Amino acid sequence: xxxxxxxxxxxxxxxxxxxxxxxxxxxxxxxxxxxxxxxxxxxxxxxxxxxxxxxxxxxxxxxxxxxxxxxxxxxxxxxxxxxxxxxxxxxxxxxxxxxxxxxxxxxxxxxxxxxxxxxxxxxxxxxxxxxxxxxxxxxxxxxxxxxxxxxxxxxxxxxxxxxxxxxxxxxxxxxxxxxxxxxxx
Amino acid sequence: xxxxxxxxxxxxxxxxxxxxxxxxxxxxxxxxxxxxxxxxxxxxxxxxxxxxxxxxxxxxxxxxxxxxxxxxxxxxxxxxxxxxxxxxxxxxxxxxxxxxxxxxxxxxxxxxxxxxxxxxxxxxxxxxxxxxxxxxxxxxxxxxxxxxxxxxxxxxxxxxxxxxxxxxxxxxxxxxxxxxxxxxx
DNA sequence: GTCTATACGATGATAGAC
DNA sequence: GTCTATCATCGTATAGAC
Numbered sequence: 001x002x003x004x005x006x007x008x009x010x011x012x013x014x015x016x017x018x019x020x021x022x023x024x025x026x027x028x029x030x031x032x033x034x035x036x037x038x039x040x041x042x043x044x045x046x047x048x049x050x051x052x053x054x055x056x057x058x059x060x061x062x063x064x065x066x067x068x069x070x071x072x073x074x075x076x077x078x079x080x081x082x083x084x085x086x087x088x089x090x091x092x093x094x095x096x097x098x099x100x101x102x103x104x105x106x107x108x109x110x111x112x113x114x115x116x117x118x119x120x121x122x123x124x125x126x127x128x129x130x131x132x133x134x135x136x137x138x139x140x141x142x143x144x145x146x147x148x149x150x151x152x153x154x155x156x157x158x159x160x161x162x163x164x165x166x167x168x169x170x171x172x173x174x175x176x177x178x179x180x181x182x183x184x185x
Numbered sequence: 186x187x188x189x190x191x192x193x194x195x196x197x198x199x200x201x202x203x204x205x206x207x208x209x210x211x212x213x214x215x216x217x218x219x220x221x222x223x224x225x226x227x228x229x230x231x232x233x234x235x236x237x238x239x240x241x242x243x244x245x246x247x248x249x250x251x252x253x254x255x256x257x258x259x260x261x262x263x264x265x266x267x268x269x270x271x272x273x274x275x276x277x278x279x280x281x282x283x284x285x286x287x288x289x290x291x292x293x294x295x296x297x298x299x300x301x302x303x304x305x306x307x308x309x310x311x312x313x314x315x316x317x318x319x320x321x322x323x324x325x326x327x328x329x330x331x332x333x334x335x336x337x338x339x340x341x342x343x344x345x346x347x348x349x350x351x352x353x354x355x356x357x358x359x360x361x362x363x364x365x366x367x368x369x370x
Numbered sequence: 371g372t373c374t375a376t377a378c379g380a381t382g383a384t385a386g387a388c
Numbered sequence: 389g390t391c392t393a394t395c396a397t398c399g400t401a402t403a404g405a406c
Contacts, residue, residue: 114216
């Protein structure tokens with residue numbers, strides 16, 4: 001019996017955070033009011049506060065949800081028997097960038113600068129993705145380049161570092177691309 | 186006569202924006218109130234609003250001031266008869282990163298996501314720095330690597346692109362490094 | 371759990387003396 | 389140009405009915 005209600009609860013939370021990313025993508029973290037999110041989600045103030053203690057907690061939850069989703073997407077591009085090389089991997093990662101998520105992501109970077117909790121989330125996420133990239137590059141070095149596994153592990157780290165930097169730069173660029181959806185200011 | 190007063194005015198504006206970056210670096214763009222900036226600058230509300238129409242304009246001015254200052258610093262690292270190679274250039278650029286400015290810079294990225302004016306400032310700044318880097322790399326290719334000028338120009342662009350990505354990633358990392366100065370929440 | 375209505379605090383901005 | 393004092397607005401969060 002807790003099963004079903006627990007699932008429903010999680011569904012509501014997802015409904016809220018998904019509405020939240022859209023709002024944040026439009027007006028930014030602090031400019032979107034709770035009222036904006038109620039309008040976007042179709043729920044009410046009370047309902048939102050039943051699921052999140054306050055706005056900060058909602059932002060954290062939204063950040064976590066978005067970032068782990070992105071990490072999972074990228075992880076999918078990195079595995080398989082024929083691991084892509086660095087260039088191909090980067091191309092796939094770049095292609096997978098969603099403009100709205102990118103905007104929200106960069107806003108989260110800014111918030112991480114000030115809020116230690118968000119900071120931890122962002123650092124964990126970046127470290128996680130970097131690890132995935134490193135593993136992928138290692139596998140590629142071994143399986144298609146024919147390197148020795150031990151040597152590949154060493155070589156992979158700096159390559160992964162560069163791939164990550166290029167990816168983050170692409171993310172930033174996507175976030176800065178003028179928003180098609182007008183910023184009703 | 187307008188000379189002197191104009192200079193004084195510019196000095197006041199600098200005094201305000203410098204106090205502003207410190208405040209922004211501490212508490213973030215929207216969490217710092219005008220009161221915070223008056224406290225940090227030693228000025229009063231009225232004085233600030235005599236120089237800037239509103240808070241948004243103050244943020245824009247602060248962003249412009251900080252970003253052009255950074256661009257100038259980087260430009261200095263890039264010229265001379267013995268232009269540094271890409272690795273050395275990146276090392277210098279990274280070493281020149283100021284933690285407070287980095288935090289503010291990343292916050293500005295987030296704001297650029299939403300505010301078209303800030304967006305323009307950030308894009309201009311990134312493009313400007315990239316151009317400086319490209320010129321430096323070109324000069325290096327010609328003067329120390331002995332490449333043909335025409336060929337150097339072509340090769341420099343992608344290298345500059347990578348150097349920029351690595352630099353932006355370092356900037357982000359610096360901004361995410363836990364703040365020593367506590368976030369009086 | 372979800373709603374409506376509301377209290378309360380914070381802060382951006384202005385007025386007017388000096 | 390700079391100050392102090394004040395206003396008005398807005399948005400978070402809560403209370404209480406259903």
